Amino acid sequence: MLIAVMADIHANREAFEACLSHARTHGAQRWIFLGDHVNYGADPEWVVETIMAYVSRGAVALLGNHDAAVAERRPAMDGPARTAMEWTRVQLGAAHRGFLAGLPLTFQQQDTLFVHADATAPRKWNYVTDPYDAARSLKATDCRISICGHVHKPATYNLSDTGHMTTFQPITGAPVPLLRQRRWLAVLGSVGQPRDGNPAASYAMLDKERNELTYFRVPYDIDTAAAKIREAGLPDVLAERLRWGQ
Amino acid sequence: MVDGFVIGELIHDRGMSIIRKASRPDIAIPMLIKVPSLLEGEDPAAIVSFEMELMILPRLVGVHVPKFVAAGEFPDHPYIVMEHIAGHSLLTLLDRLPLPYAEVAAIGVKVATALHDLHSQLVIHLDVKPSNVMIRDNGEAAMIDFGLAHHEQLPDLMHEQFRVPYGTAPYMAPEQVLGNRCDRRSDLFALGVLLYFFSTGIRPFGDPKGKRALHQRLWRDPVPPRKLRPDYPPWLQEIVLRCLEVDPARRHPTAAQLAFDLYHSDQVKLTARSERLERDPWSAVIRRRFNPEEAPSVLKRAVASQISAAPIVAVAIDLAEGSEALAEALRTTVKRMGEIVPGARFACLNVLKQHRIELDRTLDDEGQNKHLKRLIELKHWAQPLAMDENRLTFHVLEAVDPASAILEYARANPVDQIVLGARRDSALRNILGSVSGEVVAKAPCTVTVVRPPRVLDGAS
Numbered sequence: 001m002l003i004a005v006m007a008d009i010h011a012n013r014e015a016f017e018a019c020l021s022h023a024r025t026h027g028a029q030r031w032i033f034l035g036d037h038v039n040y041g042a043d044p045e046w047v048v049e050t051i052m053a054y055v056s057r058g059a060v061a062l063l064g065n066h067d068a069a070v071a072e073r074r075p076a077m078d079g080p081a082r083t084a085m086e087w088t089r090v091q092l093g094a095a096h097r098g099f100l101a102g103l104p105l106t107f108q109q110q111d112t113l114f115v116h117a118d119a120t121a122p123r124k125w126n127y128v129t130d131p132y133d134a135a136r137s138l139k140a141t142d143c144r145i146s147i148c149g150h151v152h153k154p155a156t157y158n159l160s161d162t163g164h165m166t167t168f169q170p171i172t173g174a175p176v177p178l179l180r181q182r183r184w185l186a187v188l189g190s191v192g193q194p195r196d197g198n199p200a201a202s203y204a205m206l207d208k209e210r211n212e213l214t215y216f217r218v219p220y221d222i223d224t225a226a227a228k229i230r231e232a233g234l235p236d237v238l239a240e241r242l243r244w245g246q
Numbered sequence: 247m248v249d250g251f252v253i254g255e256l257i258h259d260r261g262m263s264i265i266r267k268a269s270r271p272d273i274a275i276p277m278l279i280k281v282p283s284l285l286e287g288e289d290p291a292a293i294v295s296f297e298m299e300l301m302i303l304p305r306l307v308g309v310h311v312p313k314f315v316a317a318g319e320f321p322d323h324p325y326i327v328m329e330h331i332a333g334h335s336l337l338t339l340l341d342r343l344p345l346p347y348a349e350v351a352a353i354g355v356k357v358a359t360a361l362h363d364l365h366s367q368l369v370i371h372l373d374v375k376p377s378n379v380m381i382r383d384n385g386e387a388a389m390i391d392f393g394l395a396h397h398e399q400l401p402d403l404m405h406e407q408f409r410v411p412y413g414t415a416p417y418m419a420p421e422q423v424l425g426n427r428c429d430r431r432s433d434l435f436a437l438g439v440l441l442y443f444f445s446t447g448i449r450p451f452g453d454p455k456g457k458r459a460l461h462q463r464l465w466r467d468p469v470p471p472r473k474l475r476p477d478y479p480p481w482l483q484e485i486v487l488r489c490l491e492v493d494p495a496r497r498h499p500t501a502a503q504l505a506f507d508l509y510h511s512d513q514v515k516l517t518a519r520s521e522r523l524e525r526d527p528w529s530a531v532i533r534r535r536f537n538p539e540e541a542p543s544v545l546k547r548a549v550a551s552q553i554s555a556a557p558i559v560a561v562a563i564d565l566a567e568g569s570e571a572l573a574e575a576l577r578t579t580v581k582r583m584g585e586i587v588p589g590a591r592f593a594c595l596n597v598l599k600q601h602r603i604e605l606d607r608t609l610d611d612e613g614q615n616k617h618l619k620r621l622i623e624l625k626h627w628a629q630p631l632a633m634d635e636n637r638l639t640f641h642v643l644e645a646v647d648p649a650s651a652i653l654e655y656a657r658a659n660p661v662d663q664i665v666l667g668a669r670r671d672s673a674l675r676n677i678l679g680s681v682s683g684e685v686v687a688k689a690p691c692t693v694t695v696v697r698p699p700r701v702l703d704g705a706s
Contacts, residue, residue, distance in 0.1 A: 156401070166402075168401035174400075177301045177400070179297050180319040181319070
């Protein structure tokens with residue numbers, strides 16, 4: 001079973017479409033969206049409707065902090081995120097907001113936990129940015145594998161049975177073998193707003209049979225996505241950062 | 247019996263793993279099964295090195311590694327089944343040391359070629375030693391045991407888990423002693439130790455016990471082989487001592503270039519290394535020991551970028567009269583490549599055509615030795631490049647068919663790119679066929695076909 005896992009789409013239609021198409025071509029059979037589907041980008045309505053359609057066909061979508069902020073005005077946001085959040089709320093209808101508000105915080109399938117941020121307290125939206133965060137998050141679950149987003153920078157961590165953490169920067173297209181006597185935490189990159197210096201959209205494919213996780217980078221039409229953000233009157237920085245992946 | 251594999255005779259039980267013969271009715275090749283030593287009190291590295299091999303071996307292909315067959319993971323039954331290579335380990339040669347120089351060089355070519363193949367697959371072995379080299383019955387070398395290896399695209403569990411360096415003390419490169427597991431030239435150092443040992447019967451750094459003794463190789467140079475064997479060939483000493491340079495940047499840049507030098511021993515550029523009869527004086531050793539400026543560079547660089555930064559380029563040059571424009575165009579191309587890739591080495595080839603039937607006369611009409619004449623012409627062609635002579639070698643290949651000769655050369659040597667000219671005269675091409683066309687179609691690497699700029703006449 002090949003599971004396409006996508007995090008932090010952030011209403012970037014061009015990036016999302018490119019990743020969906022890439023994953024289909026690579027044989028994805030299941031779809032899991034780790035949250036922060038909206039905010040920042042110019043296509044919240046299209047993105048939410050697309051995710052609703054996928055969910056109606058068996059995909060899983062989780063709640064991210066930006067989804068919660070748009071749906072419930074919690075957590076509170078500042079600066080460009082707040083401006084974009086207010087704009088996004090207006091774009092979405094009650095049905096869209098209701099869909100977002102009703103999303104679960106976690107999803108567990110066999111030995112794998114999917115969650116938007118740190119699993120310790122999913123509603124607190126803590127970042128997993130180093131081995132200590134990763135060890136804490138792994139402690140909060142019995143699952144052998146955890147997959148999260150929220151950071152917008154890809155990384156994998158693993159914990160040996162003697163308690164050693166190993167950090168690894170995944171290489172595009174090179175499968176990471178999820179060795180069974182270790183516990184793994186994979187932080188995905190962002191589909192719609194990469195921040196690791198590589199502007200290409202990022203997602204990963206989990207191969208349950210081969211027990212491997214492969215990170216992909218997918219080029220997309222950044223110019224169009226950025227132009228739409230500017231046309232919508234959203235803060236310019238949200239358009240500009242797409243170009244640099246920062 | 248595990249997963250259908252029938253477990254046979256014990257082959258090896260020491261250190262980190264237990265190896266037995268294995269068979270399964272539906273698999274024809276002879277096989278080995280390897281399981282980690284999990285006894286209480288065993289080194290935890292046994293498990294981690296098993297995990298590393300579990301990740302790396304299935305990703306490797308080709309004759310220079312044992313073929314991966316199957317694996318079982320923790321916690322049920324961890325095992326790896328792989329091809330049982332038919333041949334002998336280099337360990338079996340130890341009671342014959344020192345070996346004749348030509349035999350040492352031939353072994354070196356095989357091992358360096360195998361290492362180049364591994365490096366091309368993004369793996370650094372990091373435990374090159376006689377017991378980890380198998381010579382197949384067909385003569386090719388295969389590297390075994392990837393428990394300490396590093397794969398550029400996989401998590402390095404050894405590095406993260408054990409801050410102390412792992413390796414085999416007599417063979418470990420200085421940078422490996424310092425904990426750097428990302429430099430493929432560490433394998434060249436270990437191969438240098440092996441070549442030194444096989445050609446002199448003595449290990450250049452002994453068999454040090456403990457961290458302090460292990461660190462000595464950072465500042466203490468080995469006894470030059472010529473001091474041990476007065477008839478030691480200068481070219482071999484040049485190669486071996488270059489492998490044993492403390493700073494990886496002073497070794498051969500790639501295993502392919504090392505193989506190339508061992509193969510073309512007559513073309514090795516001799517430096518002061520080849521002449522040495524004594525170790526460095528103590529004053530130099532003490533300076534290296536206590537001066538941080540002298541510390542070797544242990545900068546981390548990606549394996550793939552190291553290889554692509556030091557390619558071997560074969561340039562096939564047509565020296566026939568009327569080919570001046572083409573020769574000039576070839577020179578321009580080579581000059582540009584040389585400037586862009588300062589680590590590149592150029593093997594200048596010329597094919598001396600042999601006639602199929604009549605016995606070839608080795609002297610031309612003016613009584614000159616044709617082979618030597620071609621060599622001089624080749625050097626003359628290269629002279630305007632004004633390139634460091636360490637970067638150029640010259641080879642006259644005698645063959646009936648030029649395309650086959652070039653292709654054979656590219657296969658026998660780990661050539662990364664072939665540069666050759668396109669024949670302009672279409673009438674001749676129609677009769678003889680195009681050499682460049684055949685080389686392009688069959689080459690094992692990138693081929694660049696060079697044409698002189700076309701002179702446009704008024705009519706067109």
